[in-house]
Amino acid sequence: MESAFKAKTDLLEREYSRELSTVSVRAREEVQQEFLHSALLADVIRNETAELNGELTLVRVANHELGVRVDEQACTVDRLRVERMESLERIRAERDRTVHELSAEIARRRAVGKAAVADVNRQMERLWRDDEVTISGRRSVWATECQHIKDELIDEPEAIRAQVCHETDELKGSLHLKNRVIAQLDRDLAESSTVPSTSCLGCAELKREVLRLNSMCASNADEERRLNTVVEAAEFRIRVLVEKSRESEANVELLTEMNAERCMLAEQVSNDRILLEEERRAMAAQLDAEKQSLKLESVDKLQLDHFLGHLDGLQVEFRLSDVELIHIFEYRVSDSKIRTVQDCWARRYREGSNTTWCGTRSAFYKEFVQKSMSAKMVEITMNSTRKAKETVREYAWRISDAA
Structure with missing residues (x-):
């Protein structure tokens, strides 16, 4: 009984010793692992601390550089502000100079335009007066010529026609008398040939009468030719007077066209004056718009x-x-x-x-x-x-x- 208890006790002691050695080994391993872990953790903490210190140094350097940049940017801003003010002053001076030049140009163009308009007006007035004098003089002359032409065209051809008719009637009467005398002479010659006892004195008288009638016929023929010449001259004069009348009508039409052209030139001068005034207003408006655009662009x-x-x-x-x-x-x-x-x-x-x-x-x-x-x-x-x-x-x- 005692030996069995002792054997059991030895067995328990061996198991306890085995478990104790196992636990001690496990505890030793855990202690070693904890030590290793603490060493690794210390290394990690040390490394992270070093990294944080490095980052802090970088941040401090960056902050310093940023401060330097801020100072540089402040200097740049001040310089840009000064440059901007200088550029604004320069732009303002250029704008004022441009405005002054444009104003001087507008004044010069306005003076030139006024002088040109005044010169054109004077020329138009002088031409108008000359045209009026010329037209009035020519109108009176042409009225007199037209009246004279009308009188000649109406009175002279009638007188010529009446004279020609009178002379023609006389010529016809003389020709009729000549024919009648010639017929009488023919009868007398026939009777004288049949009656030889006729007096020679009567024959001589008849011969003289025949010669007188022949000379009268010749003079009548000359008078007829003269009258024909007078009629032709009158017709030629009538044609000349008709041509002069046509020329007078053409001159009247020309004067009418000249008067219309003068009115058109006066209207053109008025239109040019209006265009010049509109151009002056447009230039003034453009100048105001340029002023306004510069200011508006600067504000925008x-x-x-x-x-x-x-x-x-x-x-x-x-x-x-x-x-x-x-x-x-x-x-x-x-x-x-x-x-x-x-x-x-x-x-x-x-x-x-x-x-x-x-x-x-x-x-x-x-x-x-x-x-x-x-x-x-x-x-x-x-x-x-x-x-x-x-x-x-x-x-x-x-x-x-x-x-």
Whole structure:
């Protein structure tokens, strides 16, 4: 019994010793693993600490470089501001010089135009007076010539015709008498041939009568030829007078055309004067538009927050009058294509409340900036980053797209 208990006790001691050795080995291994893990953790912590120290050093260096860059950018901004002011002064001087040159050119062209118009007017007046004198003189001469031609055409041919008719009647009477005498002579000759005892004295008288009649016939033939010559001369004169009458009518038509041409030239001078005045007005309008476009372009390139915060200073800087600044706001309103804003602006015109700069500025800020934006656009506008990068023109376009 005792030996069995002892054997059992030895067995338990051996098992306990085995388990104890196993536990001690496991504990030793765990201790070794914990030690190794703590060593690794210490290495990791040490490495991470070194990395963090390196990153901190890099951050400090970057912060230092950033500070240097900020200082450089501040210097650059100051230099750019100075350059911008110099460029603005240069642009303003060039613009003033251009305006002065354009004004001098307009004045010169206006003086040249006035001198040319005055010269043309003097020439037209002189030509008009000369034409009036010439036309009046020629008209009186031509009236006298026409009256003389009419008298000659009416009276002289009638007298010539009457004379020709009278002489023709006389010639016919003489020819009839000649024929009758010749017939009588023929009868007397026939009787004398049959009656030889007729007196020779009667034959001699008959012969003399025949010679007288023959000479009268010859003179009548000469007179007829003379009358024919007179009639031909009268007809030639009539033709000449008809040609002169036609030339007079042509001269009257020419004078009428010259008078119409003079009226047309006077109308052309009047039209040239009107065109010169329109050109002067167009040049003045173009000059005003160039002035306005330069100022408008300068204002459009400004940042929105700077524009809204420094309106009075900008008006002084860009030399904008109240009327010009009101026109700029009107252009921005018309470019926005927002019906509500345009209606509000038109209503302010009808009410006459936009006559002062303060009222116009307040109306622009309230109606154009606030009323034209939705809640989202208000939120975007309040974003300082976007406002710092956005210009007035970009803002107007964005509001127009959003509307």
